[in-house]
Amino acid sequence: MTKILIGVDGSERSEDAVAFGRALALAADAPVTLAMAHRSEPLRPGAEEHEAFLRDDAERTLVRLAAALNDVRDLEVRPLVVNTSPAHALQATAEEEQAGIIVVGSSHTSRLGRVLPGSTAERLLHGAPCPVAVVPLGYRTHATRSRPVVGCAYRSTKDGAAALGAAEELALALSAPLRVMQVIEPLARTYDGGEVPLNLPEINASIFRDTERTLAERVARLSSRLESEGTLYSGRPADVLIGLSETVDILVIGSRGYGPLKAVLLGGVSGQIIRSAACPVIVIPRRAPAAVGSVFASAA
Numbered sequence: 001m002t003k004i005l006i007g008v009d010g011s012e013r014s015e016d017a018v019a020f021g022r023a024l025a026l027a028a029d030a031p032v033t034l035a036m037a038h039r040s041e042p043l044r045p046g047a048e049e050h051e052a053f054l055r056d057d058a059e060r061t062l063v064r065l066a067a068a069l070n071d072v073r074d075l076e077v078r079p080l081v082v083n084t085s086p087a088h089a090l091q092a093t094a095e096e097e098q099a100g101i102i103v104v105g106s107s108h109t110s111r112l113g114r115v116l117p118g119s120t121a122e123r124l125l126h127g128a129p130c131p132v133a134v135v136p137l138g139y140r141t142h143a144t145r146s147r148p149v150v151g152c153a154y155r156s157t158k159d160g161a162a163a164l165g166a167a168e169e170l171a172l173a174l175s176a177p178l179r180v181m182q183v184i185e186p187l188a189r190t191y192d193g194g195e196v197p198l199n200l201p202e203i204n205a206s207i208f209r210d211t212e213r214t215l216a217e218r219v220a221r222l223s224s225r226l227e228s229e230g231t232l233y234s235g236r237p238a239d240v241l242i243g244l245s246e247t248v249d250i251l252v253i254g255s256r257g258y259g260p261l262k263a264v265l266l267g268g269v270s271g272q273i274i275r276s277a278a279c280p281v282i283v284i285p286r287r288a289p290a291a292v293g294s295v296f297a298s299a300a
Helices: 013-028 047-069 086-097 119-125 158-174 200-220 237-247 268-273
Strands: 004-008 032-039 075-082 101-105 132-135 150-153 178-184 228-234 250-254 281-284
Touching: 004 013, 004 047, 004 086, 013 032, 013 047, 013 101, 013 132, 013 158, 032 047, 032 086, 047 075, 075 086, 086 101, 086 119, 101 119, 119 132, 150 158, 150 237, 150 268, 158 178, 158 250, 158 281, 178 200, 178 237, 200 228, 237 250, 237 268, 250 268
Parallel strands: 004 032, 004 101, 032 075, 101 132, 150 178, 150 250, 178 228, 250 281
Antiparallel strands: 132 281
C-alpha cells in the first residue's frame, strides 16, 4: 500500500495538514510519513552548530505533531536535510517511498477557511510525482464530518477522467456521497465583441443538453455502491467551482492536460481554484487515474 506523505513546518498551519492527513489515513488504513525539511549550509561559518540546532528543532516539531497521529496504522517521522528547497526534498521523498498523496497546509496569508498554497506548496504543485492536497487555513479547528461530501470538478478530458477516478475511490473509502460537477461557459463569451449569431441561445441550449446527457451517462458508470450525482452548470468555470467548494468537504480536480508525464501542472481553472477554494483540494496529476485510488482501493 502506498503512503500518505504530510509535509510540515513549525507553524500552526501544519496542524491543518496533519488533521486532514489523519482523516485520509484512517479512511484508507494507510501508513503515514510525517516530514519536515531543514536547510543544510555547509560553507556557512558555524554551519555545523546551526544545522544541529535546525535538526533538533525539526525533531521536536515532528514529535509534537506526531502526537495527533497516534491512531494511524503506521507512522514514520522524517527530518529531511535540504540544500535546495523543502519542495524538492518532499518530491524526492514522495518518489522514494512511492507516496500516493502529499498533504500540505496553506500559506499564512490565506484567508481563514480558504486554501492558498505557500511557496513550498506552489513548487510541489508544479512538480509533484503524485497528487497534492492543499488544506485550508484553520481546518484543524473543525471536526471532520463522519460522512463528508466529496466533490469532483469534472470535464470530459484525460485529466478530468483522472480526477473522477480518484474521487470515486476516495468517496468509496470514506463512505461518502460524490458530487460530480461540470461547468461549461456560454458561447457568447467567446465572441469578444464580434457579431453574435441570432440563434445563439438555441445553440447554447443544445450544447447544454448534449453535455448534460454525456455527464449523466458517465456518472451512471460509477460504482453501484456509491451515492453519486452529476450536475452541469453554466458560467465561468473557476468562479462557479470556487463557489461550489463551499458545498462539499473535499474537492478533487485535475491538472492541465500537458506537462511532464505524471506530474502536477496547474492550468488556469485549477490554479484559480487552488488559490480560493473553501475546502481541502486534491490536485491529480495527468495520466495517473489510479494515483489516489492506489491509496484508497483496499479500504474501498
